Amino acid sequence: MKLWRGGRLATLAGEQGWGLIADGAMLVDGDGMLQWVGQSAEAPVADEVAELHGALVTPGLVDCHTHLVYGGNRANEFEQRLHGQSYAEIARAGGGIKSTVAATRGATEAELLASATKRALALIAEGVTTLEVKSGYGLDADTEARMLRVARRLASLGVDVRTTYLAAHALPPEFADADDYIAAACQWLPALHREGLVDAVDAFCEHIAFSPAQVARVFDTAQRLGLPVKLHAEQLSDQGGARLAASYRALSCDHLEYLGPAGIQAMAEAGTVAVLLPGAFYALRETQLPPLEGLREAGVPIAIATDHNPGSSPTLSPLLMMNMACVLFRMTPEEALRGLTVNGARALGLRDRGQLVAGQRADFCVWDGGHPRELAACFGHNPLVERVLKGNQGEA
Ligand code: DI6
Numbered sequence: 414m415k416l417w418r419g420g421r422l423a424t425l426a427g428e429q430g431w432g433l434i435a436d437g438a439m440l441v442d443g444d445g446m447l448q449w450v451g452q453s454a455e456a457p458v459a460d461e462v463a464e465l466h467g468a469l470v471t472p473g474l475v476d477c478h479t480h481l482v483y484g485g486n487r488a489n490e491f492e493q494r495l496h497g498q499s500y501a502e503i504a505r506a507g508g509g510i511k512s513t514v515a516a517t518r519g520a521t522e523a524e525l526l527a528s529a530t531k532r533a534l535a536l537i538a539e540g541v542t543t544l545e546v547k548s549g550y551g552l553d554a555d556t557e558a559r560m561l562r563v564a565r566r567l568a569s570l571g572v573d574v575r576t577t578y579l580a581a582h583a584l585p586p587e588f589a590d591a592d593d594y595i596a597a598a599c600q601w602l603p604a605l606h607r608e609g610l611v612d613a614v615d616a617f618c619e620h621i622a623f624s625p626a627q628v629a630r631v632f633d634t635a636q637r638l639g640l641p642v643k644l645h646a647e648q649l650s651d652q653g654g655a656r657l658a659a660s661y662r663a664l665s666c667d668h669l670e671y672l673g674p675a676g677i678q679a680m681a682e683a684g685t686v687a688v689l690l691p692g693a694f695y696a697l698r699e700t701q702l703p704p705l706e707g708l709r710e711a712g713v714p715i716a717i718a719t720d721h722n723p724g725s726s727p728t729l730s731p732l733l734m735m736n737m738a739c740v741l742f743r744m745t746p747e748e749a750l751r752g753l754t755v756n757g758a759r760a761l762g763l764r765d766r767g768q769l770v771a772g773q774r775a776d777f778c779v780w781d782g783g784h785p786r787e788l789a790a791c792f793g794h795n796p797l798v799e800r801v802l803k804g805n806q807g808e809a
C-alpha cells in the first residue's frame with residue numbers, strides 16, 4: 414500500500430462541487446485502486462509514503478471522443494475554409510473524411526502506429542489516463558481492423574484505451590449506394606468483435622453522412638452483439654439522431670449543436686451522456702451553440718473531449734478544451750473538469766474512474782496549481798507535474 418499525502422485534492426465526489434480536501438491523502442492498494450481518501454491528518458499508516466507538497470490533485474483525464482489513428486493531414490482544408498468553403502462543401506467535393514480515408518488505406522500498421530503514438534503521447538503529457546479511439550477512416554474490413562489494432566496497441570504507452578467501431582462515418586468511393594455500404598459495415602462487425610477490437614459502436618448521423626434509418630441498422634447489429642452504442646448527432650443539423658440513439662440507450666450523443674428539446678428529453682430519460690466538442694465548434698467557426706441550459710435543466714450529464722481528428726478538430730490539448738468549453742459554451746470550470754473526468758468516463762460506460770473516492774481506480778494527475786479552476790482559466794499552458802495510472806507513477 415502506498416499513501417500519497419499533503420495534496421490539495423479536487424475529488425469531484427458526489428454529483429456536484431469540487432469535493433475539495435485542502436490537505437488530503439489517498440491510499441492506493443496493490444491493485445492500483447483507491448483504498449481510502451481523506452484528510453492527511455487522519456490517514457492510515459502505509460509502508461510507502463509520497464509527499465505532494467500542497468500540489469493540486471485531480472482525477473486523471475478521460476478523453477472520451479477521439480479519431481486518433483489516421484494517415485495524412487488536412488491542413489489544406491484549413492486554408493480552403495479560410496477562403497470561404499464550408500466543411501460540408503469540402504466533404505461533398507470528395508475532401509474531408511474521404512481524403513483521410515485514402516491516406517489511411519495507404520498507410521501500413523507501423524506507420525499508423527508511429528503517427529498515432531506521437532498524438533497519444535501529447536494527450537498523455539496533459540494528463541489523459543483513459544483514451545477513446547474510433548475507427549472510421551478505413552471504411553473497408555481490413556483498414557478498419559488495422560485502425561482498431563493500432564488503437565489497442567497505444568495502451569502500451571501507459572494509457573487505458575477504449576475502442577469504438579465507426580465504419581458508418583462516410584460513404585467510401587467503391588460504394589454507390591449508402592444502404593449497400595451499411596450492410597457491409599454491419600457484416601464486418603462480428604469478426605472485429607470476436608477479435609476483441611470493439612468496445613462500442615458509433616455512427617455519423619448527418620445529411621452528409623447517414624440517415625437515422627441507416628444508423629438504426631448499425632445499432633441493431635451492435636445490440637445483437639451486446640455492444641453499447643454512441644452517436645455523432647446533430648453536429649450540422651437536427652436529424653433526430655439523439656432521439657434514435659436514446660431509444661437504444663446510447664452511452665453518449667456527441668457534438669449536439671443542433672439538438673432540440675425532444676432530443677434532450679429522450680437523452681435525459683435514457684441516461685445518455687451529452688459529449689460537447691468545443692474544438693470542432695471552434696475550428697469550423699460554428700455559431701450555433703449546443704443547448705447547454707436545456708441539458709443542465711434536464712439533468713443530462715455533460716462530458717467534453719478533444720474530438721481529435723485531422724479535419725474538424727486537430728487539437729491535442731484537453732486543457733484547451735476545458736478553457737474553450739467555458740469561454741465558448743459558458744460551461745463552468747467545474748463542469749469542464751467533470752466533463753473531462755467522471756462524465757467522460759460515463760460516456761464510455763465506465764463507472765470505476767473519474768472521481769477520487771475509495772473503490773475507484775488510482776488514476777490521477779498532480780498539477781502545479783492551487784485551485785482546480787486554474788486548469789480551465791488558463792490556456793496554452795501545461796501545469797502537469799505527474800500522472801499516475803492505476804497507482805503507477807512516472808507516466809507523465
Ligand atoms: N464529426 C467529426 O467531428 C469528425 N467526424 C465526425 O463525424 C470529423 C471527421 C473528419 O472531418 O475527418
Ligand code: FE
Nearest residue numbers: 478480645720
Ligand atoms: Fe468525432
